[in-house]
Structure formats: structure tokens, C-alpha cells
Amino acid sequence: MKHIYCEIITIGDEILYGHILDTNAQWISQELDKIGITTKKRTTIGDNSKDITNVLDKSLNENELIILTGGLGPTNDDITKNCLNNFFGGKLVTDKNTLSHIKKIFKKRNFDFTKKNKDQARIPDNCIVLHNQFGTAPGMAFQKDNKLIISLPGVPFEMKSLFTNKCVGLIKNKFLLPFIYHRTIKTIGIGESWLSDLIKNWESNLDESVSLAYLPSLGRVKLRLTGKGDNLEKIKKKINNYEENLLKIIQKYVYGFDKEELESSIGKLLIKKNKTISFAESCTGGFISRMITSVPGSSQYFMGSIVAYSNEIKINNLNIKKENIEKYGAVSREVAEEMAKNVRQKFKSSIGISTSGIAGPDGGTKEKPVGTIWIGYSNKNKTTSKKLILTKRRDINITLSAVNALNQVRINLESNSKGNRHSSK
Amino acid sequence: MKHIYCEIITIGDEILYGHILDTNAQWISQELDKIGITTKKRTTIGDNSKDITNVLDKSLNENELIILTGGLGPTNDDITKNCLNNFFGGKLVTDKNTLSHIKKIFKKRNFDFTKKNKDQARIPDNCIVLHNQFGTAPGMAFQKDNKLIISLPGVPFEMKSLFTNKCVGLIKNKFLLPFIYHRTIKTIGIGESWLSDLIKNWESNLDESVSLAYLPSLGRVKLRLTGKGDNLEKIKKKINNYEENLLKIIQKYVYGFDKEELESSIGKLLIKKNKTISFAESCTGGFISRMITSVPGSSQYFMGSIVAYSNEIKINNLNIKKENIEKYGAVSREVAEEMAKNVRQKFKSSIGISTSGIAGPDGGTKEKPVGTIWIGYSNKNKTTSKKLILTKRRDINITLSAVNALNQVRINLESNSKGNRHSSK
Numbered sequence: 001m002k003h004i005y006c007e008i009i010t011i012g013d014e015i016l017y018g019h020i021l022d023t024n025a026q027w028i029s030q031e032l033d034k035i036g037i038t039t040k041k042r043t044t045i046g047d048n049s050k051d052i053t054n055v056l057d058k059s060l061n062e063n064e065l066i067i068l069t070g071g072l073g074p075t076n077d078d079i080t081k082n083c084l085n086n087f088f089g090g091k092l093v094t095d096k097n098t099l100s101h102i103k104k105i106f107k108k109r110n111f112d113f114t115k116k117n118k119d120q121a122r123i124p125d126n127c128i129v130l131h132n133q134f135g136t137a138p139g140m141a142f143q144k145d146n147k148l149i150i151s152l153p154g155v156p157f158e159m160k161s162l163f164t165n166k167c168v169g170l171i172k173n174k175f176l177l178p179f180i181y182h183r184t185i186k187t188i189g190i191g192e193s194w195l196s197d198l199i200k201n202w203e204s205n206l207d208e209s210v211s212l213a214y215l216p217s218l219g220r221v222k223l224r225l226t227g228k229g230d231n232l233e234k235i236k237k238k239i240n241n242y243e244e245n246l247l248k249i250i251q252k253y254v255y256g257f258d259k260e261e262l263e264s265s266i267g268k269l270l271i272k273k274n275k276t277i278s279f280a281e282s283c284t285g286g287f288i289s290r291m292i293t294s295v296p297g298s299s300q301y302f303m304g305s306i307v308a309y310s311n312e313i314k315i316n317n318l319n320i321k322k323e324n325i326e327k328y329g330a331v332s333r334e335v336a337e338e339m340a341k342n343v344r345q346k347f348k349s350s351i352g353i354s355t356s357g358i359a360g361p362d363g364g365t366k367e368k369p370v371g372t373i374w375i376g377y378s379n380k381n382k383t384t385s386k387k388l389i390l391t392k393r394r395d396i397n398i399t400l401s402a403v404n405a406l407n408q409v410r411i412n413l414e415s416n417s418k419g420n421r422h423s424s425k
Numbered sequence: 426m427k428h429i430y431c432e433i434i435t436i437g438d439e440i441l442y443g444h445i446l447d448t449n450a451q452w453i454s455q456e457l458d459k460i461g462i463t464t465k466k467r468t469t470i471g472d473n474s475k476d477i478t479n480v481l482d483k484s485l486n487e488n489e490l491i492i493l494t495g496g497l498g499p500t501n502d503d504i505t506k507n508c509l510n511n512f513f514g515g516k517l518v519t520d521k522n523t524l525s526h527i528k529k530i531f532k533k534r535n536f537d538f539t540k541k542n543k544d545q546a547r548i549p550d551n552c553i554v555l556h557n558q559f560g561t562a563p564g565m566a567f568q569k570d571n572k573l574i575i576s577l578p579g580v581p582f583e584m585k586s587l588f589t590n591k592c593v594g595l596i597k598n599k600f601l602l603p604f605i606y607h608r609t610i611k612t613i614g615i616g617e618s619w620l621s622d623l624i625k626n627w628e629s630n631l632d633e634s635v636s637l638a639y640l641p642s643l644g645r646v647k648l649r650l651t652g653k654g655d656n657l658e659k660i661k662k663k664i665n666n667y668e669e670n671l672l673k674i675i676q677k678y679v680y681g682f683d684k685e686e687l688e689s690s691i692g693k694l695l696i697k698k699n700k701t702i703s704f705a706e707s708c709t710g711g712f713i714s715r716m717i718t719s720v721p722g723s724s725q726y727f728m729g730s731i732v733a734y735s736n737e738i739k740i741n742n743l744n745i746k747k748e749n750i751e752k753y754g755a756v757s758r759e760v761a762e763e764m765a766k767n768v769r770q771k772f773k774s775s776i777g778i779s780t781s782g783i784a785g786p787d788g789g790t791k792e793k794p795v796g797t798i799w800i801g802y803s804n805k806n807k808t809t810s811k812k813l814i815l816t817k818r819r820d821i822n823i824t825l826s827a828v829n830a831l832n833q834v835r836i837n838l839e840s841n842s843k844g845n846r847h848s849s850k
Binding site: 016017018019020021022023025026027028029030033038039040041042043044045046051055058191192193194196197211212213214215216224279281284285286287288289290292293294296297298299302303304305306307308309310312313317346347348360361362389391393394395396398 | 533
């Protein structure tokens with residue numbers, strides 16, 4: 001089976017100069033990946049016919065499929081259509097279906113129909129017209145030297161609809177494609193290089209039809225396994241086997257798979273264990289609550305939080321002993337544990353979590369430098385805490401503290417369940 | 426003055442295949458624009474040395490400046506460094522400063538130091554090493570045929586810090602650039618098209634050396650004025666004049682300028698007015714607190730918050746009257762105002778702000794559809810509230826509610842000061 005490569009070409013000054021973020025190219029890459037086409041390159045250029053022609057010319061030497069987006073609007077800076085027409089040596093002719101579609105749209109919105117809009121219905125006579133039900137600019141598909149070149153509008157929802165409803169069929173008709181299968185295993189509490197060392201032997205046994213990618217973010221690393229071949233069931237089975245062996249090594253760091261996020265995986269765990277949670281946040285300033293409540297339905301397990309930023313509020317509203325703050329400081333094991341315990345009792349939740357630390361950039365001392373964070377954990381049986389030494393950067397410290405706090409929930413709930421399993425044997 | 430063109434090359438399978446969104450290229454385009462360099466092309470390729478070499482080779486023919494990001498990590502799929510080393514004919518040698526920096530990071534975090542980490546300190550001997558204070562992979566700058574090629578890590582905060590602190594200086598030293606002066610005026614509480622209508626006449630008077638960009642984000646629109654020329658003082662003066670006239674029209678929507686964020690501008694306003702603040706957050710789930718505490722030194726004016734997600738906590742910990750929740754519902758003027766007032770009194774702050782709403786995607790009714798939000802505001806003289814009808818999308822509703830709540834603080838504090846000014850006349 002011949003490997004099919006694609007280049008995605010994004011056209012538009014507003015993307016190139018960074019005025020808007022290009023989300024189209026990412027989306028198209030993902031969709032191509034699903035049907036077994038490898039994106040070989042992505043290119044962004046401005047609304048400039050010389051650049052469009054150059055890039056197209058080079059790309060045709062390297063790829064079987066080219067997908068262009070953007071530059072099909074009615075204004076003067078939209079030149080993609082004319083450029084493609086010249087490139088493929090066609091002639092612009094009025095497409096009757098497109099013209100009546102555009103007229104219909106204008107009538108419905110009560111807009112004036114100008115010459116520019118009428119021009120949008122003039123399409124190269126040597127392309128397949130891809131009817132755009134949501135907008136005035138149709139997509140176009142050209143063929144040259146057994147290659148397929150597709151031009152789509154840049155407006156994301158128009159592009160997506162055209163791609164899904166028109167392009168996927170065209171592409172599958174044109175090329176014989178392999179099957180692709182991805183599996184992402186998401187870890188927390190272990191850095192990229194340790195993880196890499198830990199799974200070195202396992203990794204070296206991956207066969208060549210399977211690839212592994214490390215995708216790190218703050219406090220977390222995702223491992224993505226990708227298999228490719230002509231038999232989907234075989235690939236899935238192979239990847240499943242690799243995953244099984246991988247989990248034997250790294251299970252305790254795994255919080256989820258594929259699209260599962262940390263905050264929703266913690267939510268599911270709380271529901272599964274029939275637990276509720278509340279937070280006493282100092283240095284994280286509400287960020288843990290914000291993460292947890294970003295998940296729809298979190299009111300099922302999240303009771304609420306006290307963001308106890310000032311010592312006064314720690315004392316008056318979280319009932320932290322004043323003498324503990326005076327003796328140990330607010331950033332201490334004693335105060336963090338008291339905060340976790342008290343918020344749990346106050347809010348009548350199964351679990352209480354606290355954070356107290358010096359997020360920075362100021363406020364550090366020699367004994368407690370910026371980045372010193374205590375995370376407290378309390379349930380009805382025990383109250384514990386953990387000290388972290390993080391960075392000098394406030395935003396990173398806040399994020400890492402929040403991620404770490406959620407990881408404490410995971411570790412405690414999962415070790416609980418292991419305990420239960422053992423005791424039920 | 427020769428025009429300087431740049432290509433931005435993003436390296437990484439995870440970007441190319443669409444597993445993560447490339448925000449780096451957009452950010453770099455914007456930063457280059459600020460110093461008068463035009464992004465000519467952006468290219469994304471995988472972790473593949475042939476592709477890297479090919480793209481680099483072509484790019485050197487077309488651009489004076491090339492910026493690469495990604496592929497500098499410690500794992501096997503990170504090949505950018507070796508590739509550049511071969512391309513520029515260098516030799517990898519251990520960079521002592523980088524090695525001791527990496528060792529320091531590892532020691533501090535109490536991590537094992539592996540061979541892979543040590544290898545990160547091996548750098549081509551023909552590049553300028555760009556010290557990366559936030560990570561283990563340094564940036565590198567090469568020169569060839571009077572062109573500048575810079576390689577940066579892909580982790581956004583490491584890349585940004587290196588770009589701002591090391592690259593801008595290098596680039597400005599290397600090339601003769603025009604003077605560019607930007608002034609950004611940040612508005613809140615008015616949509617893009619209304620704003621555009623409001624300032625139409627002013628905008629039509631801008632001369633051709635000055636450009637205006639509308640940069641909208643949720644609940645806010647930034648207006649960026651850019652002037653370009655060979656005399657910085659002249660440009661500044663011109664832009665200042667335009668700004669003065671603009672402010673006469675839109676002053677009441679303006680919360681800040683240039684890099685000022687909404688959360689820090691509210692902080693400054695609170696300090697100026699000698700006020701403290703606390704929040705009772707329901708539908709925003711901690712997001713307002715998180716925004717406010719993202720600002721260093723916010724403990725000066727932020728007392729704390731209660732994230733009262735459940736009605737139980739609203740009743741038991743915010744002292745909301747149970748009969749009000751039963752009679753009006755938690756999402757109501759009455760409850761929002763009570764929440765704002767009670768949190769202010771409980772936390773002894775000058776101002777109390779509350780949010781109560783249906784963030785979605787579920788939980789809406791005919792009378793109170795998803796997106797119905799109440800914002801409460803309370804100071805010692807008055808307690809008021811405002812109803813918002815937002816969208817169907819949870820994430821957007823949470824953000825817009827938080828932004829709107831902070832805008833209430835701004836409007837109230839600023840109208841206060843106007844009142845004072847009038848009464849002192």
C-alpha cells in the first residue's frame with residue numbers, strides 16, 4: 001500500500017501575522033490522521049499569488065494530497081481562487097447552483113447583492129465544485145498528475161462541514177488508505193526523562209509499525225502509541241498488548257486515557273468511590289476549584305471551597321489556631337493539615353484538600369524560599385500533607401500546586417481501593 | 426532600509442498530527458511584528474531530520490531570519506539539535522554553564538540525573554548558547570551567509586522567556602530595523618462591531634503610516650495602534666495624539682493599556698481607592714479568585730472567597746436565607762445580592778462580589794435557560810446586581826461571568842471617584 005502524504009496550506013495575512021490563531025490546520029491534521037493519511041507538512045502563507053503558486057508547485061512534487069484553506073472570500077485580498085484557476089489552466093465560468101445558493105442567502109438575510117458576491121459563483125471549469133451550504137464560497141477539488149488538490153474556505157465551521165461531508169469521500173475514493181489506531185496513556189507525578197528511563201526496555205521492544213510520542217505539560221506527561229497497517233483489528237490488538245505491558249510498569253502514574261482530562265478523571269473517581277470534596281486554597285487562590293468546576297456535573301461531588309488568602313480568614317473562617325500560624329507560619333505542615341481537616345468538617349465533605357505556599361515572585365525567606373508549597377489531605381481516617389519545592393515563577397507554581405493537589409486525591413482514592421481489594425480477598 | 430523577512434519553523438510530530446495546537450507560531454509572529462519584521466511563511470514539520478534539513482535549506486534562500494521551535498527535549502524523538510549541528514557543520518561539545526544549570530535543577534528537585542539529561546548540555550560548538558533559565562534545553566543561535574537562525578525549545582513559557590530576553594536583542598543587533606511603536610487600548614463591556622461604529626469617524630482620520638487592529642477576546646476588545654517609520658519620537662507623538670482623541674470617545678470602556686491585564690488593573694484600582702475585596706462564587710467556581718490571585722501582591726487587597734457550589738454551603742457557610750433559595754431559586758437577584766453582602770461582611774472586606782448562574786451544558790429551565798447569570802455587588806453603602814444572558818457553552822459562560830464581575834468592580838470604583846470629584850467641586 002502506497003503511503004499517502006498530505007500538505008496543508010493555510011492562506012491568509014491575518015493568520016500569518018498572528019492576528020488570529022490557526023485552529024483549522026490542527027483540525028484537518030486530526031481528521032486526516034483518522035483516515036490514515038499522514039500530514040507531511042503544514043505551511044502558512046499570506047494572500048500573495050506568487051507565494052501561493054510557489055508553495056503549490058513544490059508541494060505537488062512531495063505530496064499526493066494538498067488541502068488549502070482560506071482566501072476564498074468576496075473581498076479584494078482573497079485571491080486563492082484566481083490563483084488556482086491560473087495554476088491549473090482553467091477558465092472561470094458561472095456555476096448556476098452556486099449562484100442561486102448565494103442569491104438565496106442574500107435574500108434571506110436581506111443583504112444587497114453586489115458584483116463581488118456574484119463573482120463568488122464564478123468557478124474554474126476544470127474543478128469539482130464542493131457545495132458550501134453554510135456560506136457563499138464553495139470548495140473546489142482539482143486533479144493533476146494523479147494528485148488531488150482541495151481548496152476550502154477559511155471560516156472554521158464552513159471548512160469543517162465541507163471537509164467531513166465532501167472531502168473525506170473524495171479522498172477515500174481516490175486513494176487506497178491504511179488503518180491508523182492511536183492510544184494515549186496519561187501520567188502524572190513523574191517527569192519525562194524518568195518516565196523515559198523507566199520504560200526504556202518496553203520501548204525498545206516496540207515493532208516498527210508502532211510509534212511512541214512523549215507529550216509533556218506542566219506536571220503531566222502523555223504517552224501516545226500509534227499503530228498503522230492494513231488490518232485495523234490486528235493493529236488494535238497489537239497496541240492493546242503493548243499498553244497492557246506498559247501499564248504493568250507505570251500503572252501508579254496513570255490518571256486517564258485518550259481524551260480524559262485530569263479534572264474529569266478525578267471527578268469520575270470521586271463518583272465511583274461515592275465521595276465528596278472541598279478545598280481550602282491559599283496559594284492556589286481558587287485554581288483547584290476552577291479546575292474541578294470546569295467539568296459539567298461537578299456539583300455531584302464538589303461541595304465548595306474557601307479561598308483563605310489572608311491569615312485573618314484562615315483564623316476566622318477556617319478556624320485555624322492563631323498560635324499555629326504564629327509558631328509555624330501559614331506555610332507549614334501544621335497549618336496545611338489543619339486547613340484540610342477544617343474545610344472537610346466545615347463543608348461536610350468526605351475529603352478536604354488544602355494548599356499553602358509561597359507562589360512568588362516575592363515573599364520568600366531563606367527557610368521558606370519562593371516555591372515552597374504544602375498540600376494537605378484529610379479524610380475521616382487520616383490527615384496528611386506533602387511538601388513541594390517548585391520554581392520561582394508564580395503562574396507555574398500555582399498550576400503545579402493545583403495539579404499536585406489533585407494527584408493527592410487520586411493517589412489516596414486509588415490506594416484506598418487497593419486496600420479494599422486486598423482486604424476483601 | 427532593507428525589509429527583513431522571517432520564516433517560523435515548528436518542529437514536532439505532536440503539532441503536525443494535530444495532537445496539540447500550535448500557539449507558539451502565532452505568538453512569535455506577533456512579537457516579530459512588534460519589532461518590524463514580517464513573517465513571510467510558517468512551516469510545520471515532523472521530528473524527521475530529512476524534512477528539517479530540506480525546509481531549512483529552502484528557507485535560507487528566501488529569508489534573512491529563521492526561527493525554529495521544538496524538538497529539543499531529552500527523549501529519542503527530539504532530533505532538532507543533532508540535525509542543526511550536522512546542517513551547520515559543527516561538533517557537539519559539553520557546555521559547562523548548561524551542564525551545571527541542569528544539575529542544579531535536578532538537585533533542587535531531588536531528581537536523578539540521567540545520561541539523557543547530561544546529553545542536553547552537549548551543544549554545537551559553532552552556535553551562541555541561549556541560556557534557558559526555566560528548563561533544561563538551551564536555545565541556540567547560528568549565523569550563516571549573514572543570516573540568523575535561532576532554535577528554541579517548544580515548551581511555550583520557556584520559548585517565550587528565551588525569545589523576549591535573548592532573541593529580540595540578537596535580532597536587533599543583527600538587522601537594521603524600522604522603528605515601530607505600538608499602543609494598545611483595552612476595552613471591556615462593548616462588542617467589536619459597536620466599538621467599530623462608535624469610533625468610525627476617528628478611525629477614518631488615521632494617516633497611512635498608522636494602522637489599527639481590533640483584537641477581540643471574551644468580553645473584551647483591544648485596539649492596537651501601530652506606527653512605523655524612521656523617527657521614533659515623531660511616531661510616538663502621532664500615536665499619542667490619536668490616542669488622546671480616541672479616549673474622548675471611549676474612556677468609559679477602557680480598563681487598561683498595553684500589557685495591563687484586567688485582573689491587575691482591578692488590583693491597582695483597589696489599591697488606589699484603599700479598598701479590599703472578597704468573592705462568593707457559585708457558577709464561576711473559583712475562577713474570579715483565580716484571576717485576581719494570578720497577580721503578584723494581590724494579598725494586599727484580596728481577602729478571600731467562598732466557592733459556594735452547593736445550596737447547603739450557601740445556607741450554612743454564607744448564611745443565605747433558606748427561604749430565599751426556595752422562593753426565588755439560587756440563580757436570582759435576591760440570592761446573588763445576599764451572597765455579595767454576606768461575603769463582604771463575613772470576610773470584613775470593603776467590597777463583596779457574587780456570581781450565581783447556570784453555566785451549563787445542563788440545568789437550564791424555560792424561565793432560567795443555560796447562560797442565565799446574576800452578578801451581585803455590595804459595599805457598605807449599597808448592594809446591587811446585574812443579570813446576564815450568555816451562551817450555551819459552559820467554558821464561555823464561566824469566563825464571561827468572571828470578566829463581567831470584575832468589570833462591575835471597575836465601574837463602581839470609577840463612578841465613585843467621579844462622584845467624589847464632582848462633590849468636591
